[in-house]
Amino acid sequence: MNEIAPIRSQSGCLDSPVLRERGQREVFCGLTGIIWLHRKMQDAFFLVIGSRTCAHLLQSAAGVMIFAEPRFGTAILEETDLAGLADAQTELDKVVDQLLARRTDIKQLFLVGSCPSEVIKLDLTRAAERMTEKYAPSVRVLNFSGSGIETTFTQGEDACLAAMVPVLPATDQRQLLLVGALPDVVEEQAVSLLTEMGIGPIRVLPAPRSDADLGVGDGTVVALTQPFLGDTLGALERRGARHLPAPFPFGEEGTTAWLRAIADEFGVDQATFDRVTEAPRARARKAIAQAAESLRGKSIFFFPDSQLEIPLARFLTRECGMEAIEVGAPFIHKGIVGPDLDLLAQGPTLSEGQDVDLQLDRCRAARPDLTVCGLGLANPLEADGLATKWAIELVFTPVHFYEQAGDLAGLFSRPIRRASLLKLEAAE
Secondary structure, eight states, X not given: OOOOOOOOSSOSSTXXXXXXXXXXXOOOOGGGGHHHHHHHOTTEEEEEEEOHHXXXXXXXXXXXXXXXXXXXXXXXXOHHHHTTSSOHHHHHHHHHHHHHHHOTTOOEEEEEEOHHHHHTTOOHHXXXXXXXXXXXXXXXXXXXXXXXXXXXXXXXXXXXXHHHGGGSOBOOOOEEXXXXXXXXXXXXXXXXXXXXXXXXXXXXXXXXXTTSSOXXXXXXXXEESSTTOHHHHHHHHHTTOEEOOOOOSOHHHHHHHHHHHHHHHTTOOHHHHHHHHHHXXXXXXXXXXXXXXXXTTOEEEEOSSSSOHHHHHHHHHHHSOXXXXXXXXXXXXXXXXXXXXXXXXXXXXXXXXXXXXXXXXXXXXXXXXEEEEOHHHHHHHHHTTOOEEETTHHHHSOOOSGGGHHHHHHHHHHHHHHHHHHHHHHHO
């Protein structure tokens, strides 16, 4: 593997010009976030107020068996609701009454707005307040928007967590708050590493249950695990919490820098830090080197989709030897991804937002070795002879921290190897 370039004192792409596009977008809606959030919060239920299309999207994305009882569902807006012939608030009250009567395990109920409910201006904030008064203290009712009208799919998680922050209890306790939904095995690895360094208490948002000992206040230090949580971070800062800016924990370098920022904040000495991280760092470097053999020297093009694009571009260019042609992101929050931009070498085009036809033209002209994009763009680009990687797979797959670093590199190396094999077969 190429040697990791040293962290520079000057800005990498932090001050580079950004191409801002405001045209047609190709992304999933924020309802998709429910698919991983309902697995994290064991006593929560996500009730989407939407159409049959919303229900089909969730059912297809989750792959739920017909006999399963998931922690999400859809209150279907019928033609009478959309036409204003029925009182949608009254109908919603009936659905919630039936749901909570049948599912007594629900302690948090999220009313999730969709494109249809927003088009008819259904006031879910008022509904949540009314239901909270009715069902408190046994059930807490919150609301957020998962509409795809103005958001991309990872912003569903951001909206959900941001809705939870105002109702968290106040605390002055000095604590570390890890913010962002991670697979359980990955979250356990992160907490284990930090605990071994003597850091604590450690809290996580979202917590598995609503009765978790989770509060926020002036003593709270926030470490984000996902780069798409801008609204949540803003809500936490308004409650007095303080953010620790750091590269995101993708790959060996990013994970080490993320842990180092926390360790410095909590006064962990270098010897302790090295003792805890030395072995997993070595495993990560070895795993990345094996997976990156087919990535070195290859070019990559990112369409804006998940907001993971900038940290991933940093990982792939610095640790896997790839060349980034364009790095597109739905939104560039420099207060969050600034440390990753600072490490990303100047050269790639940075784009924010999307005008899909213009970006497709740039991609086809550049002919990258690998294109990271949404499902809707992958087949047309594959038909043009371009290898692609589905952006949504990077959200559903464990990719954070040391033990997943090799798997992360492998997600990008496999489509390149597949494309090479297909070319060989075609040439024979």
